[in-house]
Amino acid sequence: MWVGLAVLGVAVRLVLLPRRRSAGVSAAVWGVLFAAYLWWGSHQVGLRQWKAILLGVVAGTATALFVYLRGSSLERPPADRPGVFLGRYLAKRRSPRPR
Numbered sequence: 086m087w088v089g090l091a092v093l094g095v096a097v098r099l100v101l102l103p104r105r106r107s108a109g110v111s112a113a114v115w116g117v118l119f120a121a122y123l124w125w126g127s128h129q130v131g132l133r134q135w136k137a138i139l140l141g142v143v144a145g146t147a148t149a150l151f152v153y154l155r156g157s158s159l160e161r162p163p164a165d166r167p168g169v170f171l172g173r174y175l176a177k178r179r180s181p182r183p184r
Contacts, residue, residue, distance in 0.1 A: 112153035120145025 124141030128134060 108153060112149045115152045116145040116149025119148045 120141040123144050124137050127140050128137040132140070
């Protein structure tokens with residue numbers, strides 16, 4: 086009971102503080118939640134436990150990658166600027182580090 090309430094409290098904090106989340110954290114949250122949903126649903130309809138876990142892990146990873154690459158909100162749709170994350174990553178690697 087207490088574990089469920091603690092998880093619910095963490096979920097509420099994640100939803101109420103969206104400005105502090107980075108794109109990677111947002112994508113990971115989407116991936117974990119979708120993986121848990123698929124695992125639970127597929128296990129409930131009779132899929133074996135190991136197959137349900139495998140389905141959840143694969144689909145959750147794919148969802149997290151998709152959300153990370155395409156964005157998770159409509160405020161700044163990245164459809165008009167694909168690959169922006171890669172440009173930022175390369176710019177960080179190219180910039181000289183202070184000594």
